[in-house]
Amino acid sequence: MILCTGTLDEVDTLPSMLIVDQTKCTGCRICELACSAKKEGVFRPSLARLKVVRYDDLGVDIPNVCGPCEEAPCVEVCPVYAMRRDPISRMTFLDEDKCILCKSCAGACVNGVIRLDTSRMRILKCDHCGGDPECAKACPTGAIQYATAAQASVLSRHDKITGYLREIRRTAQTQESGGES
Amino acid sequence: MKPGGYAGRILRADLNRRDFRVEPVPSEWVAEYIGGDGFAARILYDEVPAKADPLGEKNRLILATGPVTGTLWPMSGRTVFISKSPLTGIWGESHVGGFIGPELKYAGYDVLVIEGRAEKPVYVSICDQDLEIINASDLWGLKTDEVSAAIRSRHNDPDVQVAAIGPAGERCVRFASVIVNNARAAGRTGMGAVLGSKNVKAIAVRGHQGIAVNDHERFVELANDAHRRVRQNPQAQQMHKYGTWVLTAVKQTIGELPTYNHRTGVFSGWEKLSGDYIRPRYTIGDRACFGCSLGCKKVNYIREGPYAGTLEEGPEYEGLMAFGSLLGISDFPTALRANQICNRLGVDMISAGSCIAFATEAFQNGLIDSKMTGGIDLEWGNSEQALRLLDMIGNRTGFGDLLAEGSREASRRIGRGSEQFAIHVKGLEVSGQDGRTHRSIGLSHATGARGADHLRSLVTVDQLGYQEVAAKRWGCDKLPEIVDPYTEKYKAAAVVETENTYCIRDALIVCWYSVSWPPIFWMEDFAQMLPVLTGVSRFGERKNLIEIAERQVTLKRLFNAREGISRKDDTLPKRFTVDPMPEGPGKGQKVNLEPMLNDYYRLRGWDEITGLPTEETVRRLTLEWTHSHSASS
Numbered sequence: 059m060i061l062c063t064g065t066l067d068e069v070d071t072l073p074s075m076l077i078v079d080q081t082k083c084t085g086c087r088i089c090e091l092a093c094s095a096k097k098e099g100v101f102r103p104s105l106a107r108l109k110v111v112r113y114d115d116l117g118v119d120i121p122n123v124c125g126p127c128e129e130a131p132c133v134e135v136c137p138v139y140a141m142r143r144d145p146i147s148r149m150t151f152l153d154e155d156k157c158i159l160c161k162s163c164a165g166a167c168v169n170g171v172i173r174l175d176t177s178r179m180r181i182l183k184c185d186h187c188g189g190d191p192e193c194a195k196a197c198p199t200g201a202i203q204y205a206t207a208a209q210a211s212v213l214s215r216h217d218k219i220t221g222y223l224r225e226i227r228r229t230a231q232t233q234e235s236g237g238e239s
Numbered sequence: 240m241k242p243g244g245y246a247g248r249i250l251r252a253d254l255n256r257r258d259f260r261v262e263p264v265p266s267e268w269v270a271e272y273i274g275g276d277g278f279a280a281r282i283l284y285d286e287v288p289a290k291a292d293p294l295g296e297k298n299r300l301i302l303a304t305g306p307v308t309g310t311l312w313p314m315s316g317r318t319v320f321i322s323k324s325p326l327t328g329i330w331g332e333s334h335v336g337g338f339i340g341p342e343l344k345y346a347g348y349d350v351l352v353i354e355g356r357a358e359k360p361v362y363v364s365i366c367d368q369d370l371e372i373i374n375a376s377d378l379w380g381l382k383t384d385e386v387s388a389a390i391r392s393r394h395n396d397p398d399v400q401v402a403a404i405g406p407a408g409e410r411c412v413r414f415a416s417v418i419v420n421n422a423r424a425a426g427r428t429g430m431g432a433v434l435g436s437k438n439v440k441a442i443a444v445r446g447h448q449g450i451a452v453n454d455h456e457r458f459v460e461l462a463n464d465a466h467r468r469v470r471q472n473p474q475a476q477q478m479h480k481y482g483t484w485v486l487t488a489v490k491q492t493i494g495e496l497p498t499y500n501h502r503t504g505v506f507s508g509w510e511k512l513s514g515d516y517i518r519p520r521y522t523i524g525d526r527a528c529f530g531c532s533l534g535c536k537k538v539n540y541i542r543e544g545p546y547a548g549t550l551e552e553g554p555e556y557e558g559l560m561a562f563g564s565l566l567g568i569s570d571f572p573t574a575l576r577a578n579q580i581c582n583r584l585g586v587d588m589i590s591a592g593s594c595i596a597f598a599t600e601a602f603q604n605g606l607i608d609s610k611m612t613g614g615i616d617l618e619w620g621n622s623e624q625a626l627r628l629l630d631m632i633g634n635r636t637g638f639g640d641l642l643a644e645g646s647r648e649a650s651r652r653i654g655r656g657s658e659q660f661a662i663h664v665k666g667l668e669v670s671g672q673d674g675r676t677h678r679s680i681g682l683s684h685a686t687g688a689r690g691a692d693h694l695r696s697l698v699t700v701d702q703l704g705y706q707e708v709a710a711k712r713w714g715c716d717k718l719p720e721i722v723d724p725y726t727e728k729y730k731a732a733a734v735v736e737t738e739n740t741y742c743i744r745d746a747l748i749v750c751w752y753s754v755s756w757p758p759i760f761w762m763e764d765f766a767q768m769l770p771v772l773t774g775v776s777r778f779g780e781r782k783n784l785i786e787i788a789e790r791q792v793t794l795k796r797l798f799n800a801r802e803g804i805s806r807k808d809d810t811l812p813k814r815f816t817v818d819p820m821p822e823g824p825g826k827g828q829k830v831n832l833e834p835m836l837n838d839y840y841r842l843r844g845w846d847e848i849t850g851l852p853t854e855e856t857v858r859r860l861t862l863e864w865t866h867s868h869s870a871s872s
């Protein structure tokens with residue numbers, strides 16, 4: 059149960075963000091397709107503003123989206139203040155006119171979702187589709203949701219995934235020490 | 240103007256000269272074939288001479304996509320490997336999900352054709368315009384998952400999509416598979432052996448370009464709506480939960496679960512092979528292929544017992560059947576482990592299980608002995624034995640070397656009447672159905688272009704008794720016979736109509752499960768979507784799509800005819816036509832193939848006596864160009 063301590067007004071103004079539950083993700087990459095379709099007008103996952111990383115050996119798929127970042131390294135690192143943060147929505151955004159294409163933000167992004175489009179020489183940066191993100195709408199499993207932190211059901215996900223990885227590592231070790239291949 | 244959805248280019252990798260050529264897709268091909276299987280059939284017929292050795296230099300290996308591949312339309316991640324089959328000597332093809340098809344499109348190519356033969360092991364590397372044939376000596380001998388990992392790390396990019404062969408492909412096991420994403424198999428008809436014979440260990444693809452469609456906004460609207468239909472479809476929801484394992488219980492109920500080398504259609508141990516049993520005990524994750532909102536792939540993990548620690552995606556129903564009921568084994572961990580071995584060694588699970596079942600029955604009947612098997616006393620229900628034999632097949636060691644030739648050839652070499660236990664059509668081992676309790680599949684197995692095949696024309700409407708769908712699709716006048724699985728009547732009509740739709744499916748290319756039981760999409764949906772996608776307005780009419788499908792079926796038939804196939808080869812094992820079903824709901828049933836064949840040929844415009852396309856049909860389908868490649872060449 060979530061205890062709500064603030065007033066209604068405060069809850070209303072809590073910023074929404076893209077919240078990922080990787081245990082639900084099937085790795086279908088529909089989110090990447092939907093993103094590129096909306097932003098680029100073609101189907102081109104390499105220019106999507108989010109990135110699903112698939113681990114075929116583990117059978118695990120992890121969507122990487124923009125945020126939530128308490129500290130935003132892309133903003134910190136930008137030398138010309140082209141990358142900034144909206145004080146109300148808390149969303150980081152790129153002011154393309156100011157951008158000098160130094161690519162620092164792409165390197166700094168902890169989620170690896172800021173990219174350089176080498177064909178048109180510009181930085182690609184998620185803008186949460188102005189508050190109506192296409193990826194969250196397209197995701198068939200609910201693995202990406204657009205919600206406030208309080209609304210999100212992410213509490214158990216880390217336990218689940220770490221427990222799972224631990225189990226795999228354990229059996230891999232047993233296999234190495236004597237098990238057959 | 241280039242039609243929407245296509246990259247518009249064919250890439251050719253010439254192994255002899257170690258270089259590449261890029262050609263435009265001939266513009267008339269789009270209207271005549273759409274793509275996928277259609278393009279590949281056009282190329283294969285044209286370029287592989289009659290009677291060419293499937294494992295020889297003249298054979299081609301084609302990797303084809305269609306205009307839907309890589310777009311937002313549901314289940315657009317499928318792709319197809321096509322070649323002359325080393326298992327059957329005729330038309331070979333195997334569709335696979337995963338991600339390599341879309342990646343090829345993003346790299347800028349609709350089709351990849353691999354020609355010739357490399358002197359030393361290589362892999363074909365495609366990254367947009369950067370094309371390379373790279374030495375793969377260090378990869379030779381590796382299992383498929385190791386190949387993918389090695390190539391991804393060499394290219395320093397986890398998004399490189401790799402199609403790899405394992406040791407089985409290298410050793411030209413006749414039913415060697417090609418594996419993508421570690422656990423998706425282009426399993427059937429030995430496409431892995433073709434790559435192995437060419438010394439190609441893998442195909443690695445990375446693409447960064449986009450696919451533009453004709454009317455983007457409208458297409459996205461249609462695609463989103465189509466995804467909604469997938470998500471709301473109750474059968475699709477079941478499939479998301481249990482994958483194809485839903486079928487075990489269905490098959491058992493109607494008495495069509497192949498058991499003990501297809502001797503019977505009911506299996507006492509079926510429950511442990513059913514979705515209800517497996518999911519809560521073993522499934523730890525759900526996965527999907529590219530662009531799929533259904534997500535039928537299950538990641539499974541065995542916690543205890545002899546196969547503890549096995550972590551693998553799959554198997555499908557067919558794998559459960561092949562290493563379950565077919566061998567009398569009632570144990571999911573065995574099937575999962577078998578699936579893992581098949582994936583890593585690169586072996587088709589259906590043919591492998593079927594070859595072991597053949598050997599077991601031959602052994603039980605005293606036609607082979609333990610001297611021949613290297614000391615293995617073959618028996619039903621022995622997991623350890625089945626896995627050992629599988630390993631021997633994949634590595635071609637001992638007795639496995641004989642089984643690696645496929646059940647037709649193995650039985651021919653063994654002789655002594657063992658042929659009766661080799662359950663195949665045209666050399667392809669029969670998949671997990673039985674014509675005795677499902678007549679239309681009997682016809683499908685007999686007429687399928689690649690042999691005993693459930694994917695070319697499996698009618699589910701009769702099997703599951705969907706009266707309304709049947710009435711809508713084939714007319715009320717054909718009820719009730721057309722939905723009666725025990726009568727031959729009207730079955731050819733159902734098979735032809737279904738085969739036509741599946742041809743379009745395989746030209747687009749979309750996944751089987753979007754048109755399977757009961758279909759989420761059918762011809763009319765494709766007719767609505769295709770003009771929006773491509774801008775080709777003639778695709779908007781059902782009759783044009785049917786003609787394209789007929790062309791595809793007939794062209795594949797002409798390919799097989801050139802190899803000597805005719806009506807005499809459109810048969811079923813005696814097990815289905817002479818031996819009645821011994822027990823279960825379909826007890827006493829058997830297939831009477833001839834009347835169904837007559838109907839089928841008539842509907843196809845093929846000669847009833849020879850089973851070959853008539854001259855008039857060839858002309859109607861504008862296939863006269865095939866005349867210049869006669870059998871004598």
Ligand code: SF4
Pocket residue numbers: 082083084085086087088089090110119121196197198199200201202
């Ligand atoms: S659409 Fe959803 S389920 Fe599919 S890859 Fe993206 S986050 Fe995962």
Ligand code: SF4
Pocket residue numbers: 314315316336337526527528529531532533534535536750751752753
């Ligand atoms: S239904 Fe299954 S096989 Fe088909 S595309 Fe989806 S996940 Fe892949």
